[in-house]
Amino acid sequence: MKKVYAREQYCINCRLCEVYCKTNHSKSKDVVKAYKKESPSPVSRISVYGDSKASVAVNCRHCDDPACVKACIAGAMTKDKKTGIVSVNESKCIGCMTCLAVCPIGCIKISNTAVKCDLCSGEEPACVKNCPNKALVWLEVGGGAK
Amino acid sequence: MINYIPREFDIVRDRERCIDCGCCVRQCGFDCHYFDDDGKTVVADSTRCVACHRCVDLCPTGALSIRKHVCDYKDNANWTPRIQQEICRQAATGGVLLSAMGNPREYPIYWDKILLNASQVTNPSIDPLREPMEIRTILGRKPEKLTAVKKGKSQTEMPPQVMLETPIMFSAMSFGSISLNAQKTLAIAAKNLGTLFNTGEGGLHPELSDWSDYAVVQVASGRFGVHKEYLNNSKFIEIKIGQGAKPGIGGHLPGEKVTVEVSNARMIPEGSDAISPAPHHDIYSIEDLRQLIWSLKQATNNEKPISVKIAAVHNIAAIASGVARAGADIVVIDGYRGGTGAAPTRIRDNVGIPIELALAAADQRLRDESIRSRVSLVAAGSFRCSSDIVKAIALGADACYVASAPLIAMGCHMCQKCNTGICNWGIATQRPELTRRLNPEIAHERVENLINAWNHEIKEIMGGMGINSVDSLRGNRLMLRGIGLSDKELEILGIKHAGE
Known part of the structure; x- marks a missing residue:
């Protein structure tokens, strides 16, 4: 499956991936409204760690054998067999946050429910599309889907 | 305070x-x-x-x-x-006040006072999209005469030549003054465009060795990074006597910019100031220059053309003639608008002359002395668009060097702070957190787009003139007319006034 990969040698710590992820997961799809008007405020599913010296964007790896899916007691977290995308059904999620505790790379975010990267449902993800330095790439390197 | x-x-x-x-x-x-x-x-x-x-x-x-x-x-x-x-x-x-980039003052820009010709009725214009249009450019000394052809083969021994797919090359910017990513961008673009980039006097970074076939390597007064492999891994060698932005002045790369990598490429201690003396201390005359040209030809088995870059100054025509006679294969003239990573403001803004006048004067002098074919003339010092290049070729240039324009394509906004070592666009800096901002994968495409666009425009302009080869445009001053210029300016440029 195609996943988002970060290339730290080109990450410039601008954190625009966070801005555009949040916008793409908002109701209005408008940057200003997503940040200033919408309630509950949409949540970015990608996070940049580090500082100006070294930084890297981290989002869900859509693992082959996802710990979050195994741990979910409500059956809200599933891995799509076809696309390989791990997603959370927000109407089923009970907000226990077990997924957050078991995720090995800390990619589950908290809103009213658990939220996480859905790879923008298979289109070129907003973080990749808007990365000004091509530090994020959307690539097929094998694995992740059956 | x-x-x-x-x-x-x-x-x-x-x-x-x-x-x-x-x-x-x-x-x-x-x-x-x-x-x-x-x-x-x-x-x-x-x-x-x-x-x-x-x-x-x-x-x-x-x-x-x-x-x-x-x-x-x-x-x-x-x-x-x-x-x-x-x-x-x-x-x-x-x-001393320091500045960067080229002379920004309100001196006349002669390119904007020269108009181009086009064909009407009496000779047909050419549509470059339908008919072949040649902009391939070949630099190097041309033989004095052709000797008899024997069995279909020329007996003339050809001096080393350099073939370019466009009359546009990237001018010298050293690793040190610009980041490795910026140099790599130009190297990749040069290869894909079929032209050359120039190492400046900072040596060739090992990471760029894959592109050495597209490199012009400089030998400047500091002789930084010069060794046999450096000279031989190149397309041609350029002796830098002067630079348009600061004629008569040496270079000074502050110690802060001399990182481990810069120090390796330049072969100097890390953190030490890299000082290029104002003159080459082994060149105090044309005869001395001849010796260095000869030495470099020996070091490269006579396989590389040797170029000499001089700044456009008052006696440029006589100097260019002397340089040609000293054995240079290519003479580069850098006008006073040429860019720099750092120059004393007073020098940048007051020393030198416009490339338009220098180029026209030098070309005319070489022609008058019947030695024009001994050298290729390369013009440098602020070519802002394709029509500037066409005008330069019609004034007598074989090719043009551009640097500021590709830097702008990479992101430069001409804030003129290169000398501070802080470049928010990752170009004129060695700070890793800033150089990272220039991704050659993106930048080389932008630079190639720019030069390809200029190539298209050059073909379009030539087609309009009814010319289908850049060789027919070279030195073809009848294609130029001055507007609002004095008789003296027209005389030096060797062109007529509009309406004549």
């Missing part, structure tokens, strides 16, 4: 659009933007703003703009605000 100098720019933030994401805070190398005491609200201190537009261009909501800070002085045509501010800066530091 009183500052005496008002700030240059105002950072204007549209609070209705700013989402306080902090992108500007993290991108400004001059620390203009910062989070207020609450840790959430972004505010700005305009005093350090240089108008590089990094924050403006990256702001996801378009909330930022930069305005010229208005602070009027009492009108005075003599003691202008610029002059007064420069005095205050020197009064504070006691130092």
Whole structure:
């Protein structure tokens, strides 16, 4: 499956991936409204760690054998067999946050429910599309889907 | 402390659009933007703003703009605000004023006073999209005469030639003055475009060895990074005598910019100032230059053309003639608008002459002395668009060097702060957190797009003139007419006035 990969040698710590992820997961799809008007405020599913010296964007790896899916007691977290995308059904999620505790790379975010990267449902993800330095790439390197 | 100098720019933030994401805070190398005491609200201190537009261009909501800070002085045509501010800066530091990029002052730009010809009725124009149009350019000394052809083969021994797919090359910018990513961008673009980039006098970084077939390697007065492999892994060698931005002045790369990598490429200790003397201390005459040219030819088994780069100064025609007679295969003339990573402001703004006049004078002199075919003439010093290049070729240039234009394609906004070592676009800096901002994968495409666009335009202009080969344009001054120029200017340029 195609996943988002970060290339730290080109990450410039601008954190625009966070801005555009949040916008793409908002109701209005408008940057200003997503940040200033919408309630509950949409949540970015990608996070940049580090500082100006070294930084890297981290989002869900859509693992082959996802710990979050195994741990979910409500059956809200599933891995799509076809696309390989791990997603959370927000109407089923009970907000226990077990997924957050078991995720090995800390990619589950908290809103009213658990939220996480859905790879923008298979289109070129907003973080990749808007990365000004091509530090994020959307690539097929094998694995992740059956 | 009183500052005496008002700030240059105002950072204007549209609070209705700013989402306080902090992108500007993290991108400004001059620390203009910062989070207020609450840790959430972004505010700005305009005093350090240089108008590089990094924050403006990256702001996801378009909330930022930069305005010229208005602070009027009492009108005075003599003691202008610029002059007064420069005095205050020197009064504070006691130092020589430093600047970067090319001469920005209001001298005449002759390219804008020259008009091009086109065919009407009496000779047909050519559509470059339907008919072949040749812009391939070959540099190097041409044989004095052709000897008899024997069995279909020429008996003439050809001096080494360099073939370019476009008359546009990238001028010298050393690793040190610009980042490795910037040099790599030019190297990749040069290869894909079929042209050459120039190492400047900073040596060739090992990472660029894959592109050495597309490199012009410089031998300058500091002789940094010069060794046998460096000379041989190149397309041609350029002896740099002078530079248009600072004729008669050497170079000084501050120790802060001499990182481990720069020190390796230049073969000097890390952190030491890299000082290029004003003259080559083994070249005090044309005869001395001849010796160096000869030595370099020996070192490269006579396989590489040797170029000599000189700044456009008063006696340029005679100097170019001397350089040609000293055995150079290519003479590069760099006009006073040529860019630089750092130059004393007074030198940059007052020394040298326009490339248009220098080129025309040198070409005419070489023709008058019947030695024009001994050398290729390359013009440098601020070519802003394809029509500048066409005009230069018609004035007698074989090819043109461009540097500022590709830098702008990479992101440069001409803020003229290269000498500070802080370049928010990752070009004129060695700081890893800044050089990272220039991704050659993106930048080389932009530079190639620019040169390809210029190539198309050059073909279009030539087609309009009814010319289908750049060789027929070279030195074809009948294709040029001056507008608003004095008789003396027209005489030096060797062109007629519009209407004649």
